[in-house]
Amino acid sequence: MLFCWRRNLNLYIMKIKKTIKILVGASSFLLAPLTRVLAQIDDTLTKTAASASKINVDATIPGTVGAIIQLALSFVGTIFFVFIVYSGIQWMTAGGEEDKVDKATTRIKNATIGLAITGAAYFLTWFISRAVTGGV
Secondary structure, eight states: HHHHHHHHHHHHHHHHHHHHHHHHHHHHHTTHHHHHSSSSHHHHHHHHHHHHOOOOOSSSHHHHHHHHHHHHHHHHHHHHHHHHHHHHHHTTTTTHHHHHHHHHHHHHHHHHHHHHHHHHHHHHHHHHHHHTOOOO
């Protein structure tokens, strides 16, 4: 009995390590453009980098905050996409096992709710900032 418990624990630890590696790799890939925002470089290089990456890079504090928010929302969207694809694959390969189907559908629902909450938070922040600055 101890062997079975230990084997399950090792499998669980391996899954956690794999998940951490994926998240670290994805976050380092997605956060790499942040160095462009924080570095002090001449204006032509900033404009070239901004036009190449489609991220609005401004030398002001609101521009920097906006770029960071845009990057964070891109990261959230990527995580949502990964959850949806992974859950869809799990659902398709469930083979009629109700437990796997329930886990997949729950993960899809939770990912969608998380994306909706993130979108609502972004909209609320945008609306408040426009109201405070007089843009509305």
